[in-house]
Amino acid sequence: MTDRLVLSQSDRAMLDGAEGEAAALAMRILSRAAAVMGATELIDVTRAHIDGCLYHGRASLDFVDRLVGAGGRVRIPTTLNVGSLDLIHPELFRGDAALGTAGRRLMEAHLALGCEPTFTCAPYQHHHRPGLGEQIAWAESNAIVFANSVLGARTNRYGDFVDLCAALTGRAPHAGLHVAANRFGQAVFELPDPAVVGVGHDIYFALAGLVVGGATGAAIPVLTGLPADSTEDELKALGAAAASAGAVALFHAVGVTPEAPSLAAALGDRAPQRTVRVAPAELLAMRRRLSAAQSGERLSAVCLGTPHFSEAEFDTLGRLLDAHPGPLRCDFYVNTSRFVLQALERSGRLAALQARGVQLVTDTCTYITPILRQVGGVAMTNSGKWAHYAPANIGVRVAYGSMAECVASALRGTVVFDD
Missing domain, CATH: 3.30.499.10 (Aconitase, domain 3)
Known part of the structure; x- marks a missing residue:
C-alpha cells in the first residue's frame, strides 16, 4: 500500500477484522489493487457483478471457498455472470464430469456468499440496471461496456477476485472510469451509414464494434454516424464486440448514448487525438474475416x-x-x-x-x-x-x-x- 491511499475509519476497521476474516481479506486485496491503480481513496459502490463463477482452475474455487469458510457475505446487491454449465438444463453439458462438478461447486460457492443466482452476462436486461452516474463494480467485458456506455453508470473493467472483494466490502478504488474527468473520449470514429454497408442491421453494429475495438487501443472511442434510433440490443452487440476485439470499457455514440449529446460533450470540449473514417469496405472485410x-x-x-x-x-x-x-x-x-x-x-x-x-x-x-x-x-x-x-x-x-x-x-x- 502506498502513502497516497488514505483509508476511511470504517475501511481501516474492516481491514483490521471488525467485520470478520473474509471482509478483512477482501479489504487487503482491494487496498493493494487501489494502490496499484493510483487511487487516493475508496468509494462506495451500490452493486456488483461477478465474473469469477466461470471455472478456470482450482485457484478460483479455493479463493471463494476460503471466503465462504470465513463467513463471508456480500454487502451490496451482487449478480453473477455465466458459469461453466446450465443448472436448469444440466443434461446439455457434454464435458468432462470432473470439470462439471468443479464448475457447479464454484457456482454454488458464490451463492453461499449471498450473490443472486442470475448467471447472466446481461444483468442490465432485468431490474439490476444502474442509473446515470451510479458507482458500481462490474466485471464481464460486455456488461462493463454496456453499463458505462449505454446506461452512463461508472465502473472500471474489474476482473476475477477484485470484483468479489468490492462486493464483500461495498467499496472500490476511486480511479479510472469512476472519475468523471477520465470518461471523455479521445479518438473519433466516423462510421458509415448502415444502408450503405448493405448487411443485416444486427451484424452492422457488431462489425463496427470489432473494427473500433481493434483500432482504438487504450483510447475511449467516440462514434459518429450511428442511427439516432439505435436500440439497446444493437448497442449491446457493438459494445460486446468492441470489448472482445480490444480493451474497450466505454464508448460514446454522439446523439445516442447519455454522455454524448454532442461531439464536443463526448470529447470534453477538447480536440480528438485522432479521427478515423471507417469505410464500408472495412466492415465487409471484417465480416469475411469472421x-x-x-x-x-x-x-x-x-x-x-x-x-x-x-x-x-x-x-x-x-x-x-x-x-x-x-x-x-x-x-x-x-x-x-x-x-x-x-x-x-x-x-x-x-x-x-x-x-x-x-x-x-x-x-x-x-x-x-x-x-x-x-x-x-x-x-x-x-x-x-x-x-x-x-x-x-x-x-x-x-x-x-x-x-x-x-x-x-x-x-x-x-x-x-x-x-
Missing part, C-alpha cells in the same frame, strides 16, 4: 445469444420463424438469462420456440463450455463476440451472418448468405 465457411456448406448448428438474448430479440426470432414454417435442419441454440426464460414461459413463447426445435441455454454460453452436439462442422451466428472466440474455444468453423440469414440457413441446413 466467416471461415462459404455459402452452401452443410451447417451443424446455429448459436445466438452472445451476449444473452433479450425479450425483444426473441420477438424478432419468433417473427422470422413464423414467416417460414418448415423444420429446422440443424441444431439451433439460443443463450439467454433465467429471467428472460421465465418471461418466455409466462407468455407462451417458450413452448412455441421449443416446438420449432429451438434449444434454450441458460446460466452459461455455447462458446465457453461443451454443449454443441457437433463441433467438427460449421456453426453460424450473428454475434461478433461468439464468432471472435468460438473457433479457439470450442474448435468450430464459423459462418457469420445476420439473424435472418441464420434462420434461413437453419431451415435449409446449409449456409445461406443474402448477398
